[in-house]
Amino acid sequence: MAQEKDLQKIFEEKIEKEIKIEPKDWMPDEYRKNLIRQISQHAHSEVVGMLPEGNWITRAPSLRRKVALLAKIQDEAGHGLYLYCAAETLGKDRETLVQELLSGKAKYSSIFNYPALTWADIGAIGWLVDGAAIVNQIMLQKTSYGPYSRGMIRICKEESFHQRQGYEILLTLCRGTEEQKAMAQDALNRFWWPSLMMFGPSDKDSAHSAQSMAWKIKRMGNDDLRQKFIDQTVPQANFLGLTIPDPELKWNEEKQSYDWGQIDWEEFYNVIKGNGPCNKERLAARQAAYDNGAWVREAATAYAKKKAERKTKDAA
Amino acid sequence: MERKDWPLWEVFVRSKAGLSHKHAGSLHAPDAEMAISNARDVYTRRNEGVSIWVVESKYIHSTQESDVESMFDPNEDKIYRHPTFYDIPDEVGHM
Numbered sequence: 249m250a251q252e253k254d255l256q257k258i259f260e261e262k263i264e265k266e267i268k269i270e271p272k273d274w275m276p277d278e279y280r281k282n283l284i285r286q287i288s289q290h291a292h293s294e295v296v297g298m299l300p301e302g303n304w305i306t307r308a309p310s311l312r313r314k315v316a317l318l319a320k321i322q323d324e325a326g327h328g329l330y331l332y333c334a335a336e337t338l339g340k341d342r343e344t345l346v347q348e349l350l351s352g353k354a355k356y357s358s359i360f361n362y363p364a365l366t367w368a369d370i371g372a373i374g375w376l377v378d379g380a381a382i383v384n385q386i387m388l389q390k391t392s393y394g395p396y397s398r399g400m401i402r403i404c405k406e407e408s409f410h411q412r413q414g415y416e417i418l419l420t421l422c423r424g425t426e427e428q429k430a431m432a433q434d435a436l437n438r439f440w441w442p443s444l445m446m447f448g449p450s451d452k453d454s455a456h457s458a459q460s461m462a463w464k465i466k467r468m469g470n471d472d473l474r475q476k477f478i479d480q481t482v483p484q485a486n487f488l489g490l491t492i493p494d495p496e497l498k499w500n501e502e503k504q505s506y507d508w509g510q511i512d513w514e515e516f517y518n519v520i521k522g523n524g525p526c527n528k529e530r531l532a533a534r535q536a537a538y539d540n541g542a543w544v545r546e547a548a549t550a551y552a553k554k555k556a557e558r559k560t561k562d563a564a
Numbered sequence: 565m566e567r568k569d570w571p572l573w574e575v576f577v578r579s580k581a582g583l584s585h586k587h588a589g590s591l592h593a594p595d596a597e598m599a600i601s602n603a604r605d606v607y608t609r610r611n612e613g614v615s616i617w618v619v620e621s622k623y624i625h626s627t628q629e630s631d632v633e634s635m636f637d638p639n640e641d642k643i644y645r646h647p648t649f650y651d652i653p654d655e656v657g658h659m
């Protein structure tokens with residue numbers, strides 16, 4: 249088909265010239281599929297990501313911490329919504345996306361399958377998990393798909409407070425009693441490696457990386473992003489007086505970045521497969537939220553219908 | 565009755581008095597009132613706006629990608645529509 253060839257050429261020229269692809273533009277099926285997978289996975293991560301933190305709202309140690317945590321979690325709900333909307337522009341409706349999460353067909357970031365056991369974990373999540381997400385999302389602001397890029401720009405504006413509130417929690421603990429500092433160290437010990445896993449498998453083992461880079465969906469590889477995160481985070485850990493749980497971590501003067509140890513990929517794949525500490529709990533919580541919210545959705549629909557009917561009656 | 569019955573709305577936010585409304589994003593809601601209230605929660609949590617418009621996405625009509633050339637190209641060769649096209653001596657001052 250000559251026409252499709254032309255369309256393919258126009259598409260490739262746009263990618264080449266850094267012109268964003270918009271919903272109504274022609275795009276290869278694989279590009280569309282790849283984007284739906286990545287954006288919906290990202291959306292699910294925002295939503296499931298609210299669960300470990302939500303667990304601590306009622307136990308926050310002060311009102312200041314409580315309002316901050318609430319505001320952060322509310323932001324994550326908004327992020328989920330921006331991303332679902334971006335995914336929907338590619339032709340998959342919201343209900344299907346939600347069902348794919350609930351059935352386990354769609355994935356979300358494996359980090360959220362770890363529990364938040366202590367208050368220090370809330371600090372570690374803000375600092376490390378949001379920190380890692382920011383590194384990834386800054387890169388995605390330049391993604392080739394317009395709605396995804398615009399969503400990322402909005403999200404990045406909101407994220408920096410998330411990381412700062414987490415770091416401040418740890419800073420307070422590290423300046424507190426010996427026990428409080430030990431609690432902060434314990435949180436870092438548990439969250440460090442899973443945070444590094446957030447960037448995904450090494451590019452040479454990643455099924456989607458090369459094609460995503462060629463289409464400029466992603467602008468940097470997993471390994472480079474991970475290194476960037478490590479380089480910016482180690483000095484922050486030093487400032488806290490905490491030790492990164494990696495005996496091989498060492499500054500490399502020549503590279504001007506850190507050398508570091510080995511990720512336990514077996515753990516990563518195991519969590520993705522559903523065997524992490526909280527996989528079942530997270531999906532059960534999402535399913536319960538969906539089921540328990542059904543009457544609210546129905547009531548809203550019924551109310552809107554009734555109001556519309558009343559309006560037409562009044563007009564008649 | 566399921567969520568998929570809820571139409572999609574486009575949200576426009578005026579960031580400051582005196583400025584135009586600008587497209588902020590979209591959301592699903594059963595009616596305009598709830599679309600506005602959700603838009604407030606999602607798109608104006610940090611003083612991003614003083615006024616919100618919502619319109620059901622299906623009522624928005626747009627140019628097509630295939631029209632781009634015939635729609636917008638002719639403008640490019642009408643450089644006399646721009647102030648820089650006209651030669652005014654420097655002595656005249658700013659005009």
Ligand SMILES: [Fe+2]
Nearest residue numbers: 294323324327
């Ligand atoms: Fe987020």
Ligand SMILES: [Fe+2]
Nearest residue numbers: 324378407410
């Ligand atoms: Fe965040």
